[in-house]
Amino acid sequence: MGSITLKKVTKSFGSVDVIHPLDLTIDDGEFVVFVGPSGCGKSTLLRLIAGLEDVTSGHIEINGKDATDIPPAKRGLAMVFQSYALYPHMTVRKNIAFPLKMARLPKSEVDSKVEDAARILNLTDYLDRRPGQLSGGQRQRVAIGRSIVREPDAFLFDEPLSNLDAALRGNMRLEIAELHQSLKTTMIYVTHDQVEAMTLANKIVVLQNGVIEQVGSPLELYSNPANIFVAGFIGSPRMNLISGKRAHEHKAETIGIRPEHMSIVKGGKASKSKWQGTVGISEHLGSDTFIRVETDDLGAIVVRAPGDVGLKFGDKVTMTPDLSHLHRFDEAGLAIK
Amino acid sequence: MATQNSRSAARFMLAPAVVLLLGWMLVPLTMTLWFSFRKYLPLRGGDMGWVGFDNYVRFVSSSSFWPSIQTTLIIVGSVLIITVILGILLALLLDQPMWGQGVVRILVIAPFFVMPTVSALVWKNMFMDPVNGLFAHLWKFFGLTPIEWLSQASLPSLVMIVSWQWLPFATLILLTAIQSLNSEQLEAAEMDGAAVVSRFFHIILPHLARAITIVVLIQTIFLLSVFAEIFVTTGGAFGSKTLSYLIFQRVLESQNIGLGSAGGIYAVILANIIAIMLMRVVGKNLDA
Numbered sequence: 001m002g003s004i005t006l007k008k009v010t011k012s013f014g015s016v017d018v019i020h021p022l023d024l025t026i027d028d029g030e031f032v033v034f035v036g037p038s039g040c041g042k043s044t045l046l047r048l049i050a051g052l053e054d055v056t057s058g059h060i061e062i063n064g065k066d067a068t069d070i071p072p073a074k075r076g077l078a079m080v081f082q083s084y085a086l087y088p089h090m091t092v093r094k095n096i097a098f099p100l101k102m103a104r105l106p107k108s109e110v111d112s113k114v115e116d117a118a119r120i121l122n123l124t125d126y127l128d129r130r131p132g133q134l135s136g137g138q139r140q141r142v143a144i145g146r147s148i149v150r151e152p153d154a155f156l157f158d159e160p161l162s163n164l165d166a167a168l169r170g171n172m173r174l175e176i177a178e179l180h181q182s183l184k185t186t187m188i189y190v191t192h193d194q195v196e197a198m199t200l201a202n203k204i205v206v207l208q209n210g211v212i213e214q215v216g217s218p219l220e221l222y223s224n225p226a227n228i229f230v231a232g233f234i235g236s237p238r239m240n241l242i243s244g245k246r247a248h249e250h251k252a253e254t255i256g257i258r259p260e261h262m263s264i265v266k267g268g269k270a271s272k273s274k275w276q277g278t279v280g281i282s283e284h285l286g287s288d289t290f291i292r293v294e295t296d297d298l299g300a301i302v303v304r305a306p307g308d309v310g311l312k313f314g315d316k317v318t319m320t321p322d323l324s325h326l327h328r329f330d331e332a333g334l335a336i337k
Numbered sequence: 338m339a340t341q342n343s344r345s346a347a348r349f350m351l352a353p354a355v356v357l358l359l360g361w362m363l364v365p366l367t368m369t370l371w372f373s374f375r376k377y378l379p380l381r382g383g384d385m386g387w388v389g390f391d392n393y394v395r396f397v398s399s400s401s402f403w404p405s406i407q408t409t410l411i412i413v414g415s416v417l418i419i420t421v422i423l424g425i426l427l428a429l430l431l432d433q434p435m436w437g438q439g440v441v442r443i444l445v446i447a448p449f450f451v452m453p454t455v456s457a458l459v460w461k462n463m464f465m466d467p468v469n470g471l472f473a474h475l476w477k478f479f480g481l482t483p484i485e486w487l488s489q490a491s492l493p494s495l496v497m498i499v500s501w502q503w504l505p506f507a508t509l510i511l512l513t514a515i516q517s518l519n520s521e522q523l524e525a526a527e528m529d530g531a532a533v534v535s536r537f538f539h540i541i542l543p544h545l546a547r548a549i550t551i552v553v554l555i556q557t558i559f560l561l562s563v564f565a566e567i568f569v570t571t572g573g574a575f576g577s578k579t580l581s582y583l584i585f586q587r588v589l590e591s592q593n594i595g596l597g598s599a600g601g602i603y604a605v606i607l608a609n610i611i612a613i614m615l616m617r618v619v620g621k622n623l624d625a
Contacts, residue, residue, distance in 0.1 A: 052524050073530035085525035089543040098539070099529035146529070 001063055002028040002153040002186035004049060009058035011044055011210075018044050019210045021058065026154075026188065026203075031180050033189045035197040035233070036207035042190045043158055045207070049188065050079050050156050063153060073102075078147030079156040082163065084139045086131040086146075092118075093127040096145045103150075117145040120179075137168045144179070154186035161196065173199060194234055198222070206230050228333040231256045237290055239327070240301045246275075252328035252336055259290060259304040261325035266311060268318030277301065279315045293317060366605075373598035380592045392599035401583055406607070409579040412496055413560040413611075417553055419500040424507030424552065425545065429537075431508070432515045442512075449505040453565040460498045461487065461570050491575035498566050503559075507552045514548035515541065550622040554615060561608055580604050 004026040011019040018041045026032050034042040047053045049060060051072035059068050067075050078099075086095050096117055100110040118124045121141040131139055140160060147155055157176070161169045177200055180187050191197055197204050198218045206213040206221065206229070214226040218234075225231035231239050235258060243254040249272060270276040277295035289309050293301045303319055311317060328336040373392055376385040396402060431442055448456065464471050465486035473483035486494045518541065526536045562581050571577040573586060584604060588597030 050528060052527070072524075072528045077528070079525065079528050081521040081525055083519060083521050085519065085521035087522060087526075087540060087543075089546070098526070098531075102530040102535060146525075150529070 003063055004154060004186070004188075005061040005064075006049070007059040007061065009045075009048060009060060010056045011041075011048055011053065012056045017210060019048070019056075022210070022212055024205065024212065024215070026186060028186055029184050031177075031187045031189065031200055031202045032205060033191060033197040033201035033203070034205050034207055035191055035194055036213075037233075038192055040207040041210040042192075042207050044210075046079075046156050046158055046188060046190045050077055051075050052079075076153040077156055078150050078152035078154075079158065080140075080143045080147055080160045082159045084131075084143040084160075084163075086139055086142055088131050091128050091130055092123060092134070092142050092145075095131065095142055096123075096149055099146060099150045113149045114145075117149045120148070120182075121145050136164050137172060140164065140172055141175075144176075148179075148183070152185070154188060157187065157189040159190055159192070161191075162193075169196075176200065195236060198234070204234075206233060224335070225256075225327065226335055228254060228256070228329050231327055231329070231335075237302050237304075240298075242298050242301075244297075246298055247328075250326065250328055253331045254329040254333070256327035256329065257321045258325065259302045261322040262301075262303045263320045263322075264291065264293070264303045264305050264309070264311070264317050265320075266315055266317055270318065273320065273323065275301065275319045275321070277317060277319070279311050279313055279317055282311070282313070291317075293319060369598045369601045371598075372594050373602050375595050377594040377598075378592060379594060388595065392595045393602075396587070396596055396599045396603060401578060404576065405578050405580045405583040408492065408577060409561065409581070409607075411492060412499065412563060412579060413557060415496040416499045416503060416560055417556055419496065420503045420507040420556065421549055421552060423500075423504055424511045425542075425549075427504070427508045428511035428515050429541075431512055446505045446509055448501055449503075449509075451502070453502060453563075454569055456502055457498055457566040457569045460494075460501070465494055465570075487571050488575050491571050491577040495563075495566060495570065495577055498570070499560065499563055502566075503556055506556070510548050510552050511545060514545050518544050546622045550619040553619060554612075557611060557615060558608075561604075561611070580607065 004024075006022060006024040008021045008023060009019060010017065010021050022045070034045060036042050044053060048055055051067075051070065055068060059066055061067060062070075062075055062077070087098065090098065093114055096114045097110050100113060105113075114127070115124070118127055121144060123138070123141055123145060126134060126138060126142075131142065134142065143160070160176075161172050164172060173196060176187075176189075180200075189196075189200060201218055203215065204218055204221055205215050208229055214221060214230045216224075221230055221234045225234060225239075228241060232241060237259055239256045239258050241254055241256045247253060247255045268274065268276070275295060275298055277293040277298070280292040280294045280300065282292070283290040284307065287307050289305045289307055289311075291303045291305055291309070291311060293303055295301060301319065305311070330336055374387060374389065376388045376391070377383070378385070427445065431438070431445065435441070451459075462470070467473050467483050467485040470483070470486075472486065476483040484490060522540055522544075523536060526540050531539060563579060564581050564585065567573055567577055567579060567582050568585075573582045578586075580600070581604060584597050584600040587593050587600055591597075
């Protein structure tokens, strides 16, 4: 229970095509993350699956059955919204009980399910408060509670952590991952934050302009990006992308190298496999230092060095890329295998 | 307003407004109280001295007093119910995306800009005239005898006219309230399995509670003093005499200022009773 298949799904608003014909299979129990820059159609795709928008053409199958024309409530999916969409005039208890009340469950059953959900999410002490009296993280948990009591086949999350501060976001990310571990229910999660995507997903779907750029596990996308867009989008700091003469030396239009796949030394001489430049701004993170090296022929290159590296602004340095981790791309931006 | 300094400065700057408003309110109120205890007949001897509570006793013991209270409450109550219910429905309708939305909204709000006297005259002559009125033509079209609205159904006619005037106000306030509802809440309710009707009663109506409260409070204040509509249509005849109209008759038609003033004090008391009741019943909606 909880497999979703999209077949040739498209969505247009007027003359604007938001989703181009798109096929995607989501297996039962997977944690799938849709990631992409804003406006890439990832939220629209989630709303199509939820049934809050109608597809322009194509089919959506849930558990092997065509669900394209089934109303949202009957699809067996639960959604957590970006604004949480809690009902402000109801207490936490009533908020969580709302879907059960709508399903006309007997009161005793409703109460026990609400108590269970509150216990799982540490909300027991807050059941009689209103959403307005809760903190951001607590509201988030109420929204999750409201969706888990329905025991849906799949959870849909629409950028659920974007309204939280950084520390809380880290905690909630962990809680959502734990929830997935314990419930083993399919989850579809939309975010523009590639860190969230990398840490949570079994499977990442990278979208750009309504087209799927690549689907795969986080490490697969990280080590074998299918094209320049994925290469540049996944990973922080970004992969260094170099085009021109230096790329032609490696028989490619563009080459990419991640900051951690280069070594850096002071002084040294330039050669075909060694690049020279001057140290610009460095970001000292303690464990690592990200050094921005200004070069004449390559532009700015970011290199990861150990935290205690003794390089200063203005030092002349030589970088040696690890050629086994070099990514090569052709004129169309596709990876050369 | 944290420091001692800024607090006293604030008081100092607010003082002129407070003094002006107090004067504006207290002077007429004191004069009304003063006259209500005197026998004052401008055309029949002028101010003839203290009479104690005579005016108050006479005003209440008049056969028109209780019917006028009843009429006032019927008009206020019916207009409130009609404008709130129709206002909610109209607001829901106007919130739907449609072609020419802007124009339609302005048209809906238009009646509010028509002066009460004018709208009452339009209703009286264009719609309710038993010979030439549009209603009369409609009735005849179906082969019925036209109703003489203002004499046979004077209260419903007045309620209709006043509701027509106040419906735009209610619609406008409720429409802005509906537009401020987060659409994700409705979508969440939809996903939670709430059908259209449940969504209305569980999400939209609670969201509108505060706006409805405001509509009820403001309209009550103005509806208690409805006058022009009665003056130009029935002239207070056919059981359409409200408390404010009765006071007008006592002061100007009977030329008895003392008696009218006593009526005015009763009106103040009635308005306060209603205001306190309303604040008890619906005032809690105003707390955030």
